[in-house]
Amino acid sequence: MSVQGLRCKECGEVYDLEAIYVCEQCFGPLEVSYDHSALDDPAELRRKIQAGPSSIWRYADFLPFERRPKTALEVGLTPLIRAERLADQLGVGEVYVKNDAANPTHSFKDRVVNVAIAKAKELGYDVVACASTGNLANAVAAHSAAAGLDSYVFVPADLEEQKILATGVYGTKLVAVRGTYDDVNRLCTELSDSRPWAFVNVNLRPYYAEGSKTLAFEVAEQLGFELPDRVVCPVASGSLFTKIARGFEEWLDLGLLEGSLPVFNGAQAAGCSPVADAFAEGHSVCRPAKPNTIAKSLAIGNPADGVFALDVARKSGGSIDSVTEEEIVDGIRLLAETTGIFTETAGGVTVAVLRKLAERGDIAEHERVVVYITGEGLKTLDAVRGIVGTYEIEPAVESFTERVPAHATV
Amino acid sequence: MAVVVKIPTQLRALTGGEGETEVEGSSVGEVLEALFERYDGLRDRITEDGELRRFVNVYAGGEDIRFGEGLATPVNDGDEVTILPAVAGG
Numbered sequence: 001m002s003v004q005g006l007r008c009k010e011c012g013e014v015y016d017l018e019a020i021y022v023c024e025q026c027f028g029p030l031e032v033s034y035d036h037s038a039l040d041d042p043a044e045l046r047r048k049i050q051a052g053p054s055s056i057w058r059y060a061d062f063l064p065f066e067r068r069p070k071t072a073l074e075v076g077l078t079p080l081i082r083a084e085r086l087a088d089q090l091g092v093g094e095v096y097v098k099n100d101a102a103n104p105t106h107s108f109k110d111r112v113v114n115v116a117i118a119k120a121k122e123l124g125y126d127v128v129a130c131a132s133t134g135n136l137a138n139a140v141a142a143h144s145a146a147a148g149l150d151s152y153v154f155v156p157a158d159l160e161e162q163k164i165l166a167t168g169v170y171g172t173k174l175v176a177v178r179g180t181y182d183d184v185n186r187l188c189t190e191l192s193d194s195r196p197w198a199f200v201n202v203n204l205r206p207y208y209a210e211g212s213k214t215l216a217f218e219v220a221e222q223l224g225f226e227l228p229d230r231v232v233c234p235v236a237s238g239s240l241f242t243k244i245a246r247g248f249e250e251w252l253d254l255g256l257l258e259g260s261l262p263v264f265n266g267a268q269a270a271g272c273s274p275v276a277d278a279f280a281e282g283h284s285v286c287r288p289a290k291p292n293t294i295a296k297s298l299a300i301g302n303p304a305d306g307v308f309a310l311d312v313a314r315k316s317g318g319s320i321d322s323v324t325e326e327e328i329v330d331g332i333r334l335l336a337e338t339t340g341i342f343t344e345t346a347g348g349v350t351v352a353v354l355r356k357l358a359e360r361g362d363i364a365e366h367e368r369v370v371v372y373i374t375g376e377g378l379k380t381l382d383a384v385r386g387i388v389g390t391y392e393i394e395p396a397v398e399s400f401t402e403r404v405p406a407h408a409t410v
Numbered sequence: 411m412a413v414v415v416k417i418p419t420q421l422r423a424l425t426g427g428e429g430e431t432e433v434e435g436s437s438v439g440e441v442l443e444a445l446f447e448r449y450d451g452l453r454d455r456i457t458e459d460g461e462l463r464r465f466v467n468v469y470a471g472g473e474d475i476r477f478g479e480g481l482a483t484p485v486n487d488g489d490e491v492t493i494l495p496a497v498a499g500g
Contacts, residue, residue: 010465022420022495027455027465029497131499185499186469190492193419193429202498237500285464288476302474304497307464 002038003064006030006206009308017064019123019203029304030206032064034250042255046225049217056111056214062250063214064207069118072146075110076214078102080222080370086338086351090358094368096228098219099341105142105166106376107135107297107344108240112211113143113200119207120198126150127197131188133181133236133297134163135375140200141170152197154184160296162379180291182302205304212240216247219370220257227252227259228370230363232354234346235266235275235320236298238309240374245312262370264312265362266320267353269293269345273322275306279313286310294325294383295345297375319362323352329383331355335373342377350374411436413485415445416492424451438470439481441491456493467496 006015010028021030039045039061052058056076060068078100087095103110113136120128129152130140137153144151153167157176168174177184192202200208220227227248235241245264251257268276271293274286286306291299303309313320323331328345331352336342343351354371357363377384393399416430425431433448435441446453456466468475469492475483485491 022418022465022497024420024423025455027420027463027495027497029465181499182474183472186467186472186492186494189418189494189498190416192498199498201500205498239500288474290477300500302467302496302499304500 002034002036002061003066004033004035007033019125019198021203021205032206032210034062036061036250036254039254045254045256049221056114056211056218059214059217062210062217062247063115064119064210065122069122071114071118073104073110073114073143075103075114076218078218080219081339081341083339083371086335089334089338090355092358092363092367092369093365095354096219096223096368096370097335097339097341098215098370098372100215100372100374101341101343101347101376105135105138106379107139108212108215108372108374109135109139110143111214112136112208113139115211116198116200116204116208117143117147117149119204120149120200121147123198125196125198127152127195129188129191129195129197129199130154130201131181131185131199133299134159134167134379135297136201137163137167137174138379141167141172141174144172145170154188156181156184156296160380160382162381166379181300182288182291185300185302209239209243212243213247213250215240215372216244217251220248220251223368225257227257228262229367230263230265230318230369231372232265232267232350232357232369233372234298234350234374235268235303235309236300236346237303238266238275238305238307240372241266242305242308242312244372245316261316264316264318265353265357266309266313266318267350268320268322269295269298269328269349270322270324271295272299272301274301275303275309276320276322278306279310279320284310293328293345294380295328295349296380297344297346298349321353321356323349323356327352327356329387332377332384333387336377341373343373344375344377344380345383346375347373347377348383411485411487411489413441413488414490415441416490418494420495421452421455421493424455425449436484437481438468438475438483438485438491441485442468442481465496467494468492469494
């Protein structure tokens with residue numbers, strides 16, 4: 001294992017591997033650093049990974065532990081699906097869908113929480129907590145229950161009912177805060193000062209965020225240790241987007257992959273687009289926004305890693321785009337009708353941005369594009385309630401013939 | 411105008427362990443200036459070249475001051491100004 005310590009992304013100050021997340025010198029974010037000098041044989045490393053467990057822990061050399069921890073739930077190795085009908089529809093060459101709804105609580109948050117709870121246990125915490133837009137709430141409640149830890153989950157009070165129910169069922173202390181996600185996050189940041197709890201996305205955030213790198217590793221491995229040319233990925237705090245890039249870079253540095261960083265396209269909803277706006281205006285920092293969108297899992301108005309997401313988009317020749325509410329629903333429908341995958345609103349945002357890039361002519365014919373679908377459609381049913389209908393008939397052939405058109409689309 | 415300033419854990423080594431303190435000022439900028447006079451060393455941690463560092467969030471009455479007038483955001487007697495790290499969440 002090659003984990004080394006924590007290091008400030010702003011000023012480079014180093015710290016021990018503790019439950020801290022902020023540099024005391026400059027307030028910059030802390031990130032896990034590794035010494036990978038012992039991993040100097042790419043062929044051997046590939047064999048080791050392929051012989052590893054069928055979970056994110058096959059990439060344990062790139063996660064922040066001295067020894068591989070025991071975890072209660074199996075996470076990762078979700079399908080990467082060649083989406084030929086989607087590609088045809090959009091007029092582009094090669095599209096793959098990484099369906100991360102196929103995780104225990106149906107979103108990519110299982111990855112980060114699996115890592116964070118392992119770290120919480122290692123550091124001796126009995127109580128886990130988080131500020132969530134919903135998917136993280138599900139994951140923290142489930143993984144804490146499975147690990148036998150108490151948990152407090154803080155969410156905005158207006159969250160989708162499906163996400164509230166699918167969190168409470170695990171027996172967590174679910175706290176509905178009257179405010180936006182940014183208010184919830186501020187409250188949790190304050191609480192983390194005085195409560196002896198492991199807040200997965202506050203004081204354990206440096207470790208938690210590392211889990212997202214496994215979405216880069218898996219895609220590369222599933223492509224036969226090759227890089228895609230382009231990735232399209234949702235942006236909320238910017239952490240996932242940034243860490244997928246970091247994952248590819250770590251493997252490029254070690255010679256596990258050849259080539260250069262893929263083009264990174266970020267996806268936001270127009271109703272909460274602080275990073276897309278900063279990208280469009282050429283700014284290096286994000287002005288906070290007041291969210292108003294059906295894509296509640298992306299409704300972060302004050303994104304912690306916005307500046308780093310901007311860096312990744314710019315240095316890779318990509319972009320951060322935003323799409324309207326109508327485009328989001330169309331995106332959900334397009335993915336469902338062409339791939340059989342029903343995604344939540346965040347996935348609708350991502351597919352809608354893919355469509356926008358295709359229509360804009362940004363995607364060359366020979367490109368291999370990977371689209372990250374990070375959550376499950378059953379969690380945001382309200383988004384599609386108005387667009388799906390049924391033919392109600394009597395249980396008789398005549399009634400069917402009379403009421404259902406021969407070439408029906410509902 | 412007496413305003414309570416809440417100070418995050420990461421800065422308490424410079425405030426003798428105090429998590430909050432009361433200072434005078436009629437804008438967020440004046441409040442922070444009074445805070446810096448009281449606790450030597452806080453200025454460089456929170457600001458750079460007279461501007462807030464990019465990973466510092468400041469709230470007046472629970473609202474991010476970037477939704478107001480930044481450091482010129484007015485504060486009233488009894489208001490709370492909260493300094494927090496910006497790198498949490500998501």
